Amino acid sequence: MQHEELMNMILPYKDKLFRFVLRLVNDTFDAEEILQDLMVKIWKKKDQFVTIENKEAWCMTVVRNLAYDKLRKRKQRTQDIEEQYDLRDKAVAPDVALEQKDALRKVKEVIAQLPKDLRTVIQLRDIEQYSYQEIADITGWTLGKVKINLHRARKTLQHSLMKIEL
Amino acid sequence: MKMDSIQAKLLLDRYWEGETSIEEENQLKEFLLTEEGRKSFPEASALFVFYSAESTLSIDESKLTEKIDDKSGGGSDPKVIPFNFSMFRKIAAVFLIVFGGYFVWQNVMSLQVSTDRIVEVEDPKEALRITKEALALAGFKMKQGDAHLKKSLSKLSFTRIIKHDN
Incomplete structure (x- = not known):
């Protein structure tokens, strides 16, 4: 199997994987490294990988585990919001853009403070829009636990956002 | 709506x-x-x-395959032969055990041979007789060695005389 074939299998969800990992580890460099590790893992087990039915869920599970390992090994770093989002392209007035940037930074901090399971469920549901069943497949949780974690995550976010000035 | x-x-x-x-x-x-x-x-x-x-x-596509490119050195199907240090240690340990065991066994065998030839004698008279016999044998062997040495030295001096004459 060539690189290109392997890449073609990953390409449809590479950005999803990247965003998911990035929000878990909160560091672009680490997120890229985790995805590279995933690619090495797939490359080494390429014969098995092609037989996997739900490759997306499998990859999500692998990167989640790799991200959790990374989190265990280091303390979280935070990155400047400007490094991640290109807000200059938005057709908004400069003062509104500045407000948005500040709001984004605060929201990002609130999400970063969530426990990792709650952060995971928010990322998978609210950003990547996976169904409960898909989240259960990726995380290995039961459907009940997915719903409980999502409820907890959103409630925590609601209360935290009320406290900060936006 | x-x-x-x-x-x-x-x-x-x-x-x-x-x-x-x-x-x-x-x-x-x-x-x-x-x-x-x-x-x-x-x-x-x-x-x-x-x-x-x-x-x-x-995430940029090229970032994904960085580690694979490093390992395989290109896009073709690589034959990766990883250096497995753990395996190397196991092989070294097996060699050490086999050769070590062989040398220990050799030493034990030679020790057994030499101890087999030791005879313990309870009777002091008999012991004295055997000792005398052994000393006589040693003396005889030393005499033989001395004669052989003298013969060799005389040959050497004869060669020197011929060399000197020429």
Whole structure:
């Protein structure tokens, strides 16, 4: 199997994987490294990988585990919001853009403070829009636990956002 | 159907409880990203702006295969022969045990041979006789050696005389 074939299998969800990992580890460099590790893992087990039915869920599970390992090994770093989002392209007035940037930074901090399971469920549901069943497949949780974690995550976010000035 | 702020409020309450479907969440997102949505629900709007910005993050394809490229040195199907230090240690240990065992066995055998030839004699007279015999044998052997040495030296001096004459 060539690189290109392997890449073609990953390409449809590479950005999803990247965003998911990035929000878990909160560091672009680490997120890229985790995805590279995933690619090495797939490359080494390429014969098995092609037989996997739900490759997306499998990859999500692998990167989640790799991200959790990374989190265990280091303390979280935070990155400047400007490094991640290109807000200059938005057709908004400069003062509104500045407000948005500040709001984004605060929201990002609130999400970063969530426990990792709650952060995971928010990322998978609210950003990547996976169904409960898909989240259960990726995380290995039961459907009940997915719903409980999502409820907890959103409630925590609601209360935290009320406290900060936006 | 365009959503108003009352409908949005009802949907938002259900959202915080974790009771909305993906479709409803998309409707809510659409509303909260508008000017009206931003003014009516600034916290929720900021959250959905964050989700929206987050969903645009992507990773460059070349970043994904960096580690594989490093290992395989290109795009062709690589034959990776990893240096397995653990395996190397095992092989070294086996060699050490086999050769070590062989040398120990050799030493033990030679020790056994030499101890086999030791004879213990209880009777002092008999012991004295055997000792005398042994000493006589040693003396005889030394005499033989001495004669052999003298013969060799005389040959050597004879060769020197011939050499000197020439």
